[in-house]
Amino acid sequence: MIFVTVGTQLPFPRLLSAMNDHATGLDEPVVAQTCSDDGKWPALECHGLLQPDAFARCFSQARVVIAHAGIGSVLSARRWNKPLVLMPRRHDLGEHRNDHQLATARRLEGSPGIHIAWEASDLFALLKRDDLVGAMEVIDPQREALLARLRDFIDD
Template sequence: MIFLTVGTQLPFDRLVKTVDQLAQKYHLDVCSQIGDSDYQANAMQSAKFFAPDELDEQFRQSELIISHAGMGTIINCLRIRKPLIIFPRLAQYQEHRNDHQLDTLNSFSNVKGIYTARDEQALEALLSNYQTLQAPDGLDTPERDQLTQYILSLATA
């Protein structure tokens, strides 16, 4: 199953409609959290919001997450090692007040397991072959472990 989330603050109909159309075209099993939107999904299950425990369960059960470029979702996917496609809200479509989500997208564009879709065509290319997308390595890195061990050694010296 694929899980689409648009966060809790703003609706994101452009993303929801696009994923709904692609779910129909590619016969994808998609569950979505669409926020405060009036859009009626045709090819995917949808709910405006999930309770926190239900949301956690959706993340755990999903093979892939699709989201706006929200830091909470990005960090969660890294933590639980789920592949993520991020699709930014854009000011030109009045989806946000500025294009800070493009900055977020650019910052994560080279992170393993995080896939960036700048437009609907890029999203379709990723979704049409989503089974090949790799999961992230998580938030732990060898460098972080080395630094932690070094700091601990100073504390015991």
């Protein structure tokens, strides 16, 4: 099963339309948290908003997760070790108030288990790959050094 989530704040029709177009060419169901109940995507099993337990079940059972470039999706993918394909919302298309999701995607590009679909056309190629691995936390030496300095400061 493929799980698609657009978060809980804003709909993301460009992502959902792309997934709806691709779903008929896939050999597995596509379940989507759409943030709205307008039913424009007949090839998807749509849910406006999922309760936390249903969200966790969908996320943990998915073969791959497709999401907007929200940090909650990244953390969930790492929690359940799921391959994650991010498609960032774009300000120039009226999908968000600024381009922070593009910045997030640029920062995460190349992270283990996280793949970026810069355009809707990138989704299908990524979904057809059989070598996607689960997202995992990467130990960053600079982050660890900062945390150590903060601990020392707090302890003093």
